[in-house]
Each structure stands twice: as structure tokens, then as C-alpha cells.
Amino acid sequence: MHAPISPPVRAIVRRAVERAWERAIAAGTLPALSDAGEVPTIEVDRPAHPEHGDLATNLAMKLARPYRRSPLEIAQILAAELERDAEAEGAVAGPDAARDAVGDDAAAADAATVLLGSPVGSVDVAAPGFLNIRLAPAFVEAAADAARRAGEEFGRVAAPRPQHVNVEFVSANPTGPLHIGNARGAFVGDLLCRVLAAAGHRVTREYYFNDFGQQVWNLGASVAAIRLGTPIPEDGYRGDYVRELAAELPEALLAGAGEPGPERDRVVGEWASERIRAGIEASLAHLGVHFDVWKSEGSLYTDGSVERALERLRAAGVVYEADGAVWFRSTAYGDDKDRVIRKSSGDYTYFGSDIGYVAEKFGRGFDHLVYIWGVDHHGTVARVRNAAEAMGFARDDVEMILVAWVRFVRDGAEVSMSKRTGEFITLDELLAEVGVDAARWFFGSRAHTSAIDFDIELAKKQSNENPVYYVQYAHARICSILRKAADSGLTAADSLDGSLADDEVSRGLAILALRLPEVVEDAATVHETQGVTAYATELATAFHAFYRDRRVVDAADPATSAARLALV
RNA sequence: GCGCCCGUAGCUCAGUGGAUAGAGCAUCUGACUUCGGAUCAGACGGUCGGGGGUUCGAAUCCCUCCGGGCGCGCCA
Incomplete structure (x- = not known):
């Protein structure tokens, strides 16, 4: 465990606004709201234009309706209270009736205010009722100092409700190497994991794969056929990687697999698929993606997970038999048709293993499950969540993130792919061409x-x-500055105290750098990562401008944060 | 036919009900004899697919139409 994490600046200011509102009520200048449904949530955001201050809140406009008073009037009252917050050193210490109701977040924000001083510098009221807040210079300096002390830890956020999250992604079956179509899911999933971890959650990266069944038998039959010079089955696999596997197939294993037939196909197929799986793991490592759990579909049957899940559904009374098959009454949860769990042949469907997997994951203690799927799987979303609900899990804790298609284009012409025919570009080939950083950035900066x-x-x-190099260049410049500073025997000041008050460029850069925790928080709550890359670009732009206008000096402040961002 | 996703600058894409809708690329004009010019300053560029509605306020929410993608198996 590390030291308590300071709340983001935004949260501290939000709390200041809340206190101002409470004081206005206590003083009788604003009435208390009796109907809880009318109490608006307080939003504090960065205004679109710098002349509108550092942060702004629309609280006065939100209150206009319940109070039946003009937004400007309310804004004036709140502004007066906020100004008082700025002047009163002990603003936080006073009795606070609402403290219990607002909980730990407020307490943490109050604690930060005691530590860093009041965040509010000055307040302006702007039509139609915005409160534009300029941060107090001393607060910015104190917060920036705190960020420097936090070092690599800066940017982490304490989640209000930390969860243990399972993120399952890629999950391509090991019948061939990863191709460029798998790239997006891999990056999106990994970036989401990083953001969730930074936002204070426990994260498990999980890869689900099918290591038995028809696909694997076909693979085995294909490898054996090539090795022995017999024709490849019609629905078999082709491509260079199959030939390589055939060449590498150990003689002893082939001999021990016996006569041509299903048993030999199974033995050879399992060997080949494990080889491919290991190759996939290596490819993902090149991307910087490492999984905590490799989960085989077969294990869900051997350990009884699927049967137990079926029993659970049966107990809930949502299972029936018809035409020799076992069905889940998905229509009871709004689906347009019921779904087969076990076929009349006795085999389970994919849906069968899906529900077993859901229960098995929750059984391992996860609070929240995330699936990264291609949009072509969206038809299965409803039934899996329905089954989860029927088994007694919270529907909202089973979340599918559907990743849209990527059209790969080369000089304007679409690149088509087929794993069966072996015509595809592998992930490794793509990365050899464009580079991991550029690819990661490309997928990370676009909504899934x-x-x-x-x-x-x-x-x-x-x-x-490419923007990724733009950001990396900022980082390179920072390193260069630090190196130069060290060469000339300069050391960074212990504190920024007083250094930002009258320099708008430095001040702006510091405030921007302090936004990192907010960016992380937002990305984690909406499960989107593109805000992080956008922020990194913005910060780099600010730094480049700073670089031009302000020679060297307190380089140490933006360095830590910018360096971190360049790595994201 | 039904369901889900998408439509924003010439191109690729951001924009969880807020103020004058943004960034990169492309195009054009400028800038350090010093910390890395892979940089910086500026210009050009928009019926937010069309039309209604909700409200103090809509690219964002609702309805509808147009256009594109995907899905609607006892397949995997």
C-alpha cells in the first residue's frame, strides 16, 4: 500500500462549491431543498475557453428551476460564498451538517483542502449563470508540489468503489496466428485494463480459447495430411503456418497418434493448437500485452462449471426441454427467442459454455466482468446477460464492449483476409511495418x-x-533538458512556492498537468481510452509552447507527468 | 422485415445537455545563430446526414426519414 492519493483538483473544487452552497443555506440566503429529487449533482468542468477561468460550474442554472429564481441571482449568492471560502483559512474546519451525508469523497476533498489550502482564487459570474473559478496560485503550487512528490504514482486515482474486474479480450481460437483483425481488440482491451488499474481497480486480463472441438480436429487433420503428403481435407487449414507446423511435428508424436482418423486428428490438433497458442502469447508480448489467465473452454466442462450453471438456471425455473434439446427461456428477459443450451445430440452449444463461464468467473470473486467482442457478436450479448441475471447476478456487472470493424487499406485498396485459405497479414507483420507505439496510439485514440x-x-x-511521435518528442525534450540541467550542475527547486503566480504560461502548464487524474478517472468510468491520448497531445502541445517561451528552469514539474503520459 | 452501431472540416477522427463545435493530416503564410526544427505562430476549411420535438440551452436526449455497417441457427 502507498500513501493516500489526493483527490483530483476537480473534486476539491467541487467540494468547495458544495460548501459554499451549504453555507448559503445555513445563512438563509438560499432555502434548503425539501424534495431530494430536486437536488442536482454538482458538476465542475473545465470551460471551453481559457478566459472563462480554470474551472466552471453550472450549479446556479441547475438550481434555477427548483428555486424558481433567476440563475444569475443564485450565481451571485454562490459566488459571494465561494469568495469567502477563498479568504477564510479555516473554511473547512467549521461545523458541517451535511458531512455525514456526503461521505468519504467529501472528507477526502476536505482533507486535501486543509493540506493544500483553499482552491478558489477568484470567482466570476457569467451569463446565463455560470460560475467561473480561477484557482488560487498557492493552491496550484501546492498541488503541483504534491504531484512531484507522488512521482510515478501521480495520475492514480482512488476509486470510490474499488472493484475486482475481469477483462476478457482477444480470445481468438488457436487455429492460426493472430492477424491484423485481432489488433484492435488487443489494444482496446489492454488500454482499458491499464486505465482501470490506474483508477484504483484490481484488474485481471483473461484470454479465453477453445482447445478442443471440430476446429482443432480439422487443424490436426490438415497438419497430418501435409506431413504425410496426403490431400488436405476440404474444410481444413492452409497457409504457411500450417506447413511449418507440419514440418516441425515430432515424429514420435505422429507415430504415437496411431492410424488416420479422429483420434490421430485430435492428438495432432492439440499439439498444433498449443504451439499456435504459445505463438499468440509471444505476439501479444510484442504488443506489450500480457495476460494473467489463459482459460480453456474445455476446462469449463471438466470442472463441472457448465453443469452447475445449468442447474442454477434450472433451479430458477427458466429451463425447459423441447425437441430433445435443453432451452433457456431467454424471452422471459426480453430476448426475441429462447436459446438452446444443450443440443439434442447431447453436446453443449457455445451458449452453454458461455453461461458456465459467467458463473465460473463470478465464482472466482470478480465484481465486474468485461468482454471485448467484435460487433459481429452483438447478437449474443442479450442472451448471456439474460442468463447471468437468471442465475442471480447483476446484469450490469456483465458488460460487453463491442469493437467496431477496422478496414485495413493499402494504398486505397482494401486488404481482404481469410484464415482458412491462409491469405492474411499477421499481427507481427503489421507491427514490423508500422511499429507498436504508432499502432497502439492509432487504436487508443479512436472510440471503439x-x-x-x-x-x-x-x-x-x-x-x-504522427501524434504519437509528437508526444514522444515532448518527452525526449524533457529528458534532454533534465540531462542538460544535470550536466551544468543545476538541481530542481524543492518547491514551486511562488514561482507560478505571475507566469501565465507556467501556471497553465501546471494546471493542465494536474488534470491527469481527472482524465484517468473519466476514462475508467466511461470505459473509453481516447480521452487519454487526446490529453497527452494537448499536454505535449502546451509543453512545446512552454519550451519555446520559457527557457529551462522548473522543468522538473511537468517532467514527471509528461513522461508518464508519453508511455501510456 | 426486426434489432444494435455509425453518419461531424477535403481526408482520418475527437466532442459523458452547456458558453464562439475541436485535433491531426493535407493546403497556404510566417519564426530562433542559445535547452533536440520530429518544434512554434497564424490562415484556410462546417446546412454536426435531412426534418420535427423536449428546455433556459441539443452534435449530444426523443420521434421520423435518408444513407452505410453488423446481427437475427440445435454454426463455431
């Missing part, structure tokens, strides 16, 4: 819901103008 074009030639050609 939007279908995107990835032009391989363009990605290479523009690599010098």
Missing part, C-alpha cells in the same frame, strides 16, 4: 464504437507527423 480505416501505407508514410 466507430468503424475506422487503417491505411498501412499512410501509417508508415505519416509516421513522422
Whole structure:
């Protein structure tokens, strides 16, 4: 465990606004709201334009309706109270009736206020009722100092409700190497994991794969056929990687697998699929993606997870038999048709293992499950969540993130792929061309819901103008400055105290750098990562401008945070 | 036919009901003899697919239409 994490600046200011509101009520200048449903949540955001201050709140406009008074009038009252907060050193210490009701967040914000001083410098009221707040210079300096002391820990956030989250992604079956179509899911999943971890959650990265069944038998049959020079089955696998496997297949294993037939296909297939799985793990390592758990579908049957889940559904009375098959009454939860769990042949469907997997994951103690799926799986979302609900789990704790298609394009022409025919570009080949950082940035900076074009030639050609290099260059400059400073025997000041008050450029950079925890928090709550890359670009831009206008000096302040960002 | 996702600058894409809708690329004009010019300052560029509605306020929420993607198996 490390030291308590200071709340983001935004949260501290939000608490200051809340205190101002409470004081206004206590003083009788504003009435208390009797109807709890009318109490608005206090929002504090960065205004779109710098002349509107550092932070702004729309609370007065939110209160206009319940109070039946003009937003401007309310804003004036709140502004007066906020100004008083700025002047009163002991603003927080006084009796506070609402303290119990608002909980730990408020307590943490209050504690931070005691530590760092009041955040409010000055307040302006702007039509139609915004409260524009400028941060107190001493507060910014104190907060920046705290961020420097936090070092690598800066940017981490204490989640209000920490969860143990299971994120399952990639999960491509080991019948061939990862291809470029798998890239997006891999990056999206890993970035989400990083953001969740930074936001104070426990994260488990999980890869789910099918190591038995028809696909694997076919793979085995194909490998054996090539090795022995017999024709490849019609629905078999082709491609260079199959030939390589055939060449590497140990003679003893083939001999021990016996006569041609299902048993031999199974033995050879399992060997081949494990080889491929190991290759996939290596490819993902090149991406910087490492899984905590490799979960085989077969294990869900051998350990009884699937049967237990079925029993659970049976106990809930949502299972029936018809036409020799076992069905889940998915329509009872709004689905448009019921779903088969076990076929009349006695085999389970994919859906069968899906529900077993859900229960098995919760059985391992996870609070929240995230699945990163391609949009083509969206038809299965409802039934899995329905089954989870029927088994007694919270529907909202089973979350599917559907990643939209990527059209891979080379010089304007779409690149088509088929694993069966072996015509595809592998993930390794893609990365050899465009680089891991550029690819990670590309996928991280786009919403997972939007279908995107990835032009391989363009990605290479523009690599010098790519935002990722822009951000990395900022980092390089920072390192260079630090190096130069060390060479000349300069050391960073112990404190920024007083150094930011009258320098708008430095002050702006510090405030921007202090936003990192807010960015992380937002990304984690909405499960989107593109805000992080956007922020990194913005911070780099601010730094480059700073670099131009302000020679050296307190380089140490932005360095820690910017360096971290360049790595994200 | 039903369901889900998408439509924002020439291109690729941001924008969880807030103020004058942003960034990169592309195009054009400028800038250090000093910390890395992979940089900086500026210009150009928009019926937020169309039309209604909700409200103090809509790219964002609701309805509808147009256009594109995906899904609707006892497949995996």
C-alpha cells in the first residue's frame, strides 16, 4: 500500500462549491431543498475557453428551476460564498451538517483542502449563470508540489468503489496466428485494463480459447495430411503456418497418434493448437500485452462449471426441454427467442459454455466482468446477460464492449483476409511495418464504437507527423533538458512556492498537468481510452509552447507527468 | 422485415445537455545563430446526414426519414 492519493483538483473544487452552497443555506440566503429529487449533482468542468477561468460550474442554472429564481441571482449568492471560502483559512474546519451525508469523497476533498489550502482564487459570474473559478496560485503550487512528490504514482486515482474486474479480450481460437483483425481488440482491451488499474481497480486480463472441438480436429487433420503428403481435407487449414507446423511435428508424436482418423486428428490438433497458442502469447508480448489467465473452454466442462450453471438456471425455473434439446427461456428477459443450451445430440452449444463461464468467473470473486467482442457478436450479448441475471447476478456487472470493424487499406485498396485459405497479414507483420507505439496510439485514440480505416501505407508514410511521435518528442525534450540541467550542475527547486503566480504560461502548464487524474478517472468510468491520448497531445502541445517561451528552469514539474503520459 | 452501431472540416477522427463545435493530416503564410526544427505562430476549411420535438440551452436526449455497417441457427 502507498500513501493516500489526493483527490483530483476537480473534486476539491467541487467540494468547495458544495460548501459554499451549504453555507448559503445555513445563512438563509438560499432555502434548503425539501424534495431530494430536486437536488442536482454538482458538476465542475473545465470551460471551453481559457478566459472563462480554470474551472466552471453550472450549479446556479441547475438550481434555477427548483428555486424558481433567476440563475444569475443564485450565481451571485454562490459566488459571494465561494469568495469567502477563498479568504477564510479555516473554511473547512467549521461545523458541517451535511458531512455525514456526503461521505468519504467529501472528507477526502476536505482533507486535501486543509493540506493544500483553499482552491478558489477568484470567482466570476457569467451569463446565463455560470460560475467561473480561477484557482488560487498557492493552491496550484501546492498541488503541483504534491504531484512531484507522488512521482510515478501521480495520475492514480482512488476509486470510490474499488472493484475486482475481469477483462476478457482477444480470445481468438488457436487455429492460426493472430492477424491484423485481432489488433484492435488487443489494444482496446489492454488500454482499458491499464486505465482501470490506474483508477484504483484490481484488474485481471483473461484470454479465453477453445482447445478442443471440430476446429482443432480439422487443424490436426490438415497438419497430418501435409506431413504425410496426403490431400488436405476440404474444410481444413492452409497457409504457411500450417506447413511449418507440419514440418516441425515430432515424429514420435505422429507415430504415437496411431492410424488416420479422429483420434490421430485430435492428438495432432492439440499439439498444433498449443504451439499456435504459445505463438499468440509471444505476439501479444510484442504488443506489450500480457495476460494473467489463459482459460480453456474445455476446462469449463471438466470442472463441472457448465453443469452447475445449468442447474442454477434450472433451479430458477427458466429451463425447459423441447425437441430433445435443453432451452433457456431467454424471452422471459426480453430476448426475441429462447436459446438452446444443450443440443439434442447431447453436446453443449457455445451458449452453454458461455453461461458456465459467467458463473465460473463470478465464482472466482470478480465484481465486474468485461468482454471485448467484435460487433459481429452483438447478437449474443442479450442472451448471456439474460442468463447471468437468471442465475442471480447483476446484469450490469456483465458488460460487453463491442469493437467496431477496422478496414485495413493499402494504398486505397482494401486488404481482404481469410484464415482458412491462409491469405492474411499477421499481427507481427503489421507491427514490423508500422511499429507498436504508432499502432497502439492509432487504436487508443479512436472510440471503439466507430468503424475506422487503417491505411498501412499512410501509417508508415505519416509516421513522422504522427501524434504519437509528437508526444514522444515532448518527452525526449524533457529528458534532454533534465540531462542538460544535470550536466551544468543545476538541481530542481524543492518547491514551486511562488514561482507560478505571475507566469501565465507556467501556471497553465501546471494546471493542465494536474488534470491527469481527472482524465484517468473519466476514462475508467466511461470505459473509453481516447480521452487519454487526446490529453497527452494537448499536454505535449502546451509543453512545446512552454519550451519555446520559457527557457529551462522548473522543468522538473511537468517532467514527471509528461513522461508518464508519453508511455501510456 | 426486426434489432444494435455509425453518419461531424477535403481526408482520418475527437466532442459523458452547456458558453464562439475541436485535433491531426493535407493546403497556404510566417519564426530562433542559445535547452533536440520530429518544434512554434497564424490562415484556410462546417446546412454536426435531412426534418420535427423536449428546455433556459441539443452534435449530444426523443420521434421520423435518408444513407452505410453488423446481427437475427440445435454454426463455431
